[in-house]
Amino acid sequence: MTAPLRKLGSLLHKQQLDRDLDAELATHLELAIEENMQAGMSPDEARRRALVRLGGLEQSKEEHRDARGWPALESILQDLRYAARTLHRERGFAIFAILIIGLGVGASATVFSVLNSLLVRPLPFKGPQQPGLDSQQDAHRR
Amino acid sequence: MKESKLDLLQGTLDVMVLQTLSALGSLHGYGIARRIEQVSGDEILLNQGTIYASLVRLQDRGWISAAWGTSDNNRKAKYYSITRQGRKQLAAGMAYWRRLANVMSRVLAVPAAGDEA
Numbered sequence: 001m002t003a004p005l006r007k008l009g010s011l012l013h014k015q016q017l018d019r020d021l022d023a024e025l026a027t028h029l030e031l032a033i034e035e036n037m038q039a040g041m042s043p044d045e046a047r048r049r050a051l052v053r054l055g056g057l058e059q060s061k062e063e064h065r066d067a068r069g070w071p072a073l074e075s076i077l078q079d080l081r082y083a084a085r086t087l088h089r090e091r092g093f094a095i096f097a098i099l100i101i102g103l104g105v106g107a108s109a110t111v112f113s114v115l116n117s118l119l120v121r122p123l124p125f126k127g128p129q130q131p132g133l134d135s136q137q138d139a140h141r142r
Numbered sequence: 143m144k145e146s147k148l149d150l151l152q153g154t155l156d157v158m159v160l161q162t163l164s165a166l167g168s169l170h171g172y173g174i175a176r177r178i179e180q181v182s183g184d185e186i187l188l189n190q191g192t193i194y195a196s197l198v199r200l201q202d203r204g205w206i207s208a209a210w211g212t213s214d215n216n217r218k219a220k221y222y223s224i225t226r227q228g229r230k231q232l233a234a235g236m237a238y239w240r241r242l243a244n245v246m247s248r249v250l251a252v253p254a255a256g257d258e259a
Contacts, residue, residue, distance in 0.1 A: 006201075006202050021194070023220075024170075024171060025194070027172070027219045027220075028170075028175075028190070031217070032172060034215070035176075053189075054189065055189025055190060055191040055192065056189075056191065059191060060189070060190075060191025060192075060195075063194070063195040064194045064198055067195035067198040067202075068198040068202070
């Protein structure tokens with residue numbers, strides 16, 4: 001039950017978590033390099049081997065991010081942010097697109113409301129096919 | 143044999159990490175990775191980076207806890223330790239893997255059809 005909450009939290013505290021992970025992986029590499037150098041490797045070789053054993057710095061971070069959050073939700077948010085940025089950058093296009101969509105929705109709604117009252121819903125009388133007087137008024141006349 | 147290391151099966155690493163923490167108390171990620179490599183006799187193919195994904199998973203489930211501390215040579219490191227819930231999970235995981243290993247070795251011990259004749 002706590003896991004979903006923590007995952008949600010990981011979306012909100014992304015930067016803090018990334019900093020933590022960076023520090024953690026930096027320590028990991030330092031320890032590994034130190035051990036390799038004690039085994040007699042040159043600093044460059046020690047660093048290279050440490051990175052190979054880790055399986056790549058970026059891959060490790062990516063894997064960590066996938067495990068801690070909801071990758072699907074995160075990529076949707078990323079797409080939304082990208083869309084917002086693009087629309088912001090190309091104002092003219094954005095306004096034009098919004099107008100077109102508004103026009104489309106408005107026209108569809110108008111046509112539907114007309115057709116709905118004409119064709120789909122029957123008139124609120126008994127026997128709407130036979131125009132005539134209301135039954136109560138009928139009774140009065142008789 | 144040496145050049146072809148074993149691929150880790152799904153879920154194996156989490157149990158290994160729990161067992162390591164249960165045996166050695168609190169450790170940082172590098173310590174856990176080195177320990178697993180040593181105990182396995184370098185026979186498993188382990189990118190040390192995958193340890194950190196496993197640690198996040200285990201933390202999410204409440205099986206381990208983490209705290210920043212200082213290592214022997216004065217480095218800031220995140221130390222992990224197993225929780226009571228984690229120990230329960232480890233017992234279950236152990237039982238499962240032992241059973242699976244047993245079944246596998248029994249099934250694989252059945253001789254091929256031609257051998258007995």
